[in-house]
Amino acid sequence: MVGAGFAGVECVRRLERRLGPDEADVTLVTPFSYQLYLPLLPQVASGVLTPQSIALSLRRSRKYRTRIIPGGAIGVDLKAKVCVIRTITDQTVDEPYDYLVLAPGSVTRTFDIPGLTDHAFGMKTLAEAAYIRDHVISQLDLADASQDPAERASRLQFVVVGGGYAGTETAACLQRLTHSAVKRYPRLDPRLIKWHLIDIAPKLMPELGDRLGRSAMEVLQRRGIEVSLGVSIEKAGPEEVTFTDGRVIPTRTLIWTAGVVASPLIATLGAETVRGRLAVTAEMSLPGHDGVFALGDAAAVPDVAKGLGNVCPPTAQHAMRQGRKVADNVVATLRGQSMEPYIHKDLGLVVDLGGKDAVSKPLGIELHGLPAQAVARGYHWSALRTNVAKTRVLTNWVLNAVAGDDFVRTGFQARKPAKLKDFEYTDAYMTPEQVREYVEGSGRGVS
Numbered sequence: 001m002v003g004a005g006f007a008g009v010e011c012v013r014r015l016e017r018r019l020g021p022d023e024a025d026v027t028l029v030t031p032f033s034y035q036l037y038l039p040l041l042p043q044v045a046s047g048v049l050t051p052q053s054i055a056l057s058l059r060r061s062r063k064y065r066t067r068i069i070p071g072g073a074i075g076v077d078l079k080a081k082v083c084v085i086r087t088i089t090d091q092t093v094d095e096p097y098d099y100l101v102l103a104p105g106s107v108t109r110t111f112d113i114p115g116l117t118d119h120a121f122g123m124k125t126l127a128e129a130a131y132i133r134d135h136v137i138s139q140l141d142l143a144d145a146s147q148d149p150a151e152r153a154s155r156l157q158f159v160v161v162g163g164g165y166a167g168t169e170t171a172a173c174l175q176r177l178t179h180s181a182v183k184r185y186p187r188l189d190p191r192l193i194k195w196h197l198i199d200i201a202p203k204l205m206p207e208l209g210d211r212l213g214r215s216a217m218e219v220l221q222r223r224g225i226e227v228s229l230g231v232s233i234e235k236a237g238p239e240e241v242t243f244t245d246g247r248v249i250p251t252r253t254l255i256w257t258a259g260v261v262a263s264p265l266i267a268t269l270g271a272e273t274v275r276g277r278l279a280v281t282a283e284m285s286l287p288g289h290d291g292v293f294a295l296g297d298a299a300a301v302p303d304v305a306k307g308l309g310n311v312c313p314p315t316a317q318h319a320m321r322q323g324r325k326v327a328d329n330v331v332a333t334l335r336g337q338s339m340e341p342y343i344h345k346d347l348g349l350v351v352d353l354g355g356k357d358a359v360s361k362p363l364g365i366e367l368h369g370l371p372a373q374a375v376a377r378g379y380h381w382s383a384l385r386t387n388v389a390k391t392r393v394l395t396n397w398v399l400n401a402v403a404g405d406d407f408v409r410t411g412f413q414a415r416k417p418a419k420l421k422d423f424e425y426t427d428a429y430m431t432p433e434q435v436r437e438y439v440e441g442s443g444r445g446v447s
């Protein structure tokens with residue numbers, strides 16, 4: 001099993017429940033021995049939730065018997081049935097398999113924009129969220145200490161690229177943080193704090209529909225967030241960002257959330273892909289390769305419920321259910337039984353904008369304000385896998401509602417690079433040719 005996201009963890013846990021100890025050995029490859037609840041990452045960045053509250057340990061329970069290999073899969077040789085792994089000690093090892101389930105997830109989608117990877121922050125990992133919180137608060141401190149009006153203005157402008165769920169929630173949550181924090185800085189003019197949310201698309205979160213999209217836009221604009229659609233980044237520098245409409249925004253904070261692409265691991269297989277995602281059957285098996293399955297963000301799983309030609313969106317609700325179905329299909333294959341296709345009708349969407357603001361569309365019903373917030377947080381809370389995580393998250397929410405925000409920055413990562421290029425290690429993966437050469441050199445190749 002490769003990957004410990006929603007899909008991978010659901011699959012592993014179901015395999016453990018359905019397979020006897022003498023029936024199969026289960027191995028999980030992941031660089032971190034926890035499952036990250038990604039939808040709540042913006043609330044970690046804004047300090048509403050603590051980082052450990054959304055990092056669900058995979059080693060907490062003694063009843064689980066899966067062997068965890070701390071590292072990342074960087075290549076797969078389908079012919080030799082070998083997965084190539086780079087461990088956290090930077091060693092490259094090969095792991096043979098009988099059945100392989102690929103759920104490596106996705107990485108941040110970037111474009112060939114000058115300065116982007118050198119100067120933009122991402123919002124895909126726990127470390128990035130924690131770092132962004134420190135960074136945003138430090139901009140207030142540095143602006144307060146500066147005697148240069150131009151520097152002060154640039155430190156108090158923030159740009160978020162990406163009008164999807166991640167970008168919208170990130171901008172909304174962090175704007176609330178700075179709005180609350182600036183009250184503790186009497187030397188700073190609150191009017192200097194400006195948040196920009198931009199997206200090349202013509203609509204904000206189009207999946208919500210026109211009415212809820214407009215409602216979300218109104219919430220953001222009421223808070224003073226400037227939303228620009230049909231606009232992207234032309235180039236990025238350390239102290240300014242140039243938009244494609246010609247505007248130059250002086251800023252020290254560029255947060256890039258403009259979508260994701262399948263993990264680079266998928267390209268090492270040399271198999272057919274659909275927009276970068278591995279092409280699989282409705283049973284999530286890889287055509288022509290018995291015992292190989294793929295799911296989640298990295299796989300183009302046919303959306304049977306929507307009809308021919310549609311693929312499932314890379315959302316948590318699909319990934320979790322796909323994980324359980326793949327586990328059932330692996331067990332069925334192992335026992336000589338027939339597999340079943342993955343069918344799931346989308347339950348709706350929730351967008352938490354912080355405080356009392358939210359927009360939701362559960363089962364097609366459009367909600368906004370407090371009812372939407374109750375649905376959004378109720379959904380996230382119920383989706384957390386452990387009671388410990390549920391308790392931590394609920395406690396954090398209550399404490400934040402009663403005591404308000406805090407503005408402490410840890411400084412733990414202040415001396416480490418933390419831009420897009422520093423977190424996702426996308427240069428670590430092999431090409432299909434390198435995988436084959438490595439496997440043959442290790443003596444596991446198929447003649």
